[in-house]
Amino acid sequence: MNYQKITFLFLFLSFSLSAQIKQDSTANDSLKNTSKKGFFSDKDLSLIDSLVIETRYKSPLTANINYVIKGLEAKEKPTKKIPTSLLKERLKQLDNSSPFFIEYNPILENVINSYLKYRKKYYPALMAKAEYYFPMFEKYLDQFDIPLEMKYLAIVESALNPRARSRVGAKGLWQFMYLTGKQYKLNVNSYVDERQDPIKATIAACKYLSDLYDIFGDWDLALAAYNSGPGNVSKAIKRSGGYQNYWNLRQYLPRETAGYVPAFYATLYIFKYAKEHGLAPENPPIYHFATDTIQIKKTVSFDQITEVTGIETEMLQFLNPEYKLDIIPFVKNKKYSVTIPRNATIKFLEKEKELYALVDEDNAKREKPLPKYLELNQRLRYKVRSGDYLGKIAKKFGVRVSQIKKWNRLRSTNLKIGQRLTIFPRRL
Template sequence: MKLKLLALGFGLATLPLAASPTQPGGEHKDTDTIIKPQFLDLEAIDLKDHPVAARLDSLLYLNFFQATAEEFSTLDSNFLADGELPDWHDSVYEARLKELDALSPMDLDYNPVVRSFIDLYSKRRREQVSRMLGLARYYFPLFEQTLDKYNMPLELKYLAVVESALNPTARSRVGAAGLWQFMYSTGKLNGLSVNSYVDERHDPIKSTEAACRYLTTLYNIFGDWNLALAAYNSGPGNVNKAIRRSGGQTNYWAIRPFLPRETAGYVPAFIAVNYIMNYHEEHLLFATDIKPSFFSTDTVVIREKVSFEQLSKLIAMDEEELLFLNPAYRYKVIPKVSNHAYRIVLPSDKVGLFIANEDSIYSIAENDFAKNKTVAPAVVEMNDRIRHKVRRGEVLGTIAEKYGVSVSSIRRWNGLRGNTIRVGQRLTIYPRRMPSSSTVASNSSSSSQTKTSTDGKYEMYRVRSGETFYSIARKYPGVSAQNIMSWNGINNAKRLKVGMTLKIYPQS
């Protein structure tokens, strides 16, 4: 099977889509010649799947996956005014939780604290709960499959609701990330890696495995699921301290007054989520923004570098859906790393199309990268956190850009109320990328000269006709006009003159 492709520069080229499954006589053909045009128009490419395999995929979908969609309603849960929402006596809530408790090895107690969290989810967070009910269609089967593998209570799937509201890209103020909110060090201890391209804490499959391993370890230590949950939230050390301060009690409710404030609400919130996800219809809460069924997806190993944009065009798939299914890839690019295989999740009906055209997809991607060259970061393993020493000329904006984080995050990590920092100050940073070791090149060799002082590298920039502090600052990423004025002891922009030399500390 061959496909006509538009090859800019030398007319039409022919690119085989995939090797045919058999040759005459039944002999299998493993490879086919891939012609690499210099420039490809991705929009003009129409890859085809093998018709027999595609028909079998369709039958599988009809028999196994389509029926699951009927379990979810798309009714709008927000059409009622607050005064019309159902509200029951405590005895109703208690009876319902007793039914759930009887089916679970976990202790799902009812009390006023749990009731307050039920009210929170059923009244004030209705829109969020409806969205999570839609997300549950994809995530809960994945969670249940992994929990069953580790012989753990299936109710623990609701823990991800408390942790991240089922948002795989969630990140807390202290740097915890993903569906299960792993800090870097805890994630690494449980097999999750982070580099400049991939953060496995955001990978639903790998992070769920890690969460199950960690929760199993905590349960083996404390012998109680509620204490294991408390330890998951605040660390086993804090739970042990609370046990000591309570006089040796090992019941969650007995040690609760001695736990950190956030952890004191953690288990009650977990119990409330168990309730609301099982009795959402009684509260007139229904799923919105329903996601695809987990059972209608599959994984494939990627052997060469390819981007989400390329895949979305080549296999006719929405890029946002690719991102939803594969949130661990920071730059929407699956890198190629020796001795490491990366995988992506695709809808089942796209997996066959990808496999049938895999070699051609890699060839097209390679040429597309060559055509649209961009500066991409190297694949660098990240650390838990770094301590950055502020150098002369640096501001929070340049530091934030250097490490791929926000200014507000740096302020939060370091307890800063404003943007003022001082030379020599050390800042705690949880980097999303590591900076290049090279400094920014000067914009014009004729107008600037790099020198070194005890405060670091700087450039002497000669002002040309028509330039302003603002136009000069724009030549140096992360540098502001106010920075340049401050470095040169100038408090009035009108003092800038043609031929004046300015000291500038470019971002490194």
């Protein structure tokens, strides 16, 4: 890659990730008790993760955060710490078999022991999710020539919850912000959020990681840049005197990134040596190879599919997390499909006419129409009503007051009833 292309790519990613970087700012607060040497206390270690999983996501890993933080582990069976010599040997084996620099150090040792102490009971359910998602991840990671170990990044990001949402609006398995997702072709509309689409979001994450690797030529640094942005990693390299090894420049990275990469390594270690630590997955709800997709011909709800075909709504929600309202829209020139268990495909096709007849029947009875399909980057014209003010309108459409003023060239916040405003909504 020539110099001009690298420079352009760096500037592009720096701009596109500016919003993404903000999502980790609150993680800074949780790590302020770290010592000058970079070592974490036991309490800090229970909180380390890219987005501090327990406080941000509803998932099997987040069920007992207050119990964990207070250290009330009396009901838990004590977990023995791994002998340092054995851990060194295992980390050396992982390092030899991966393109990452997985070196032993006390920080990583403490993170691993902390995870085994505080989260061990949650791993079987998490590993069951991995049985479904990991084969899908590996397919696209291999396609983009990315290390297969990068699949563990989705655990650190979202605990494998495709509907995970951070406090600042990052969504999906790979936690894309709206603007970053948009630049990687993840579209959002009133019915569908492609950041929550496991396949489309995985492809976007692969492209993102490939771009970061093109900049740094190192997977550890690409991993760090995924969290804090390429600008912060480049600054850390410069401040370290030019070091390219993550562990040599770690102290110059933002604190949340200093905890993020060890969280990734710890997750990788625990999954690789799950058996040695007495961990085994629960039975997964379904395997990815046991699913099929069918393109829909009318706007249809999960409830209607369940009523006609008998496929459980919970299964449809698990297999189709991108549909925000549990409704699959039918839109001209767009192809929306439903993912179902493969053993239900024939029945679905046999019942298809019956399904769409039910849709027509329900539409005829419905008093209130379904939400209008609208791309969230499309413009709409809003008519100011009595009681409206800019803050209220901004909240309604998920935008800022400053944006509304800019779009409409408003010099003040005063509005008139009947006034028309141009809005580019982010939600409806």
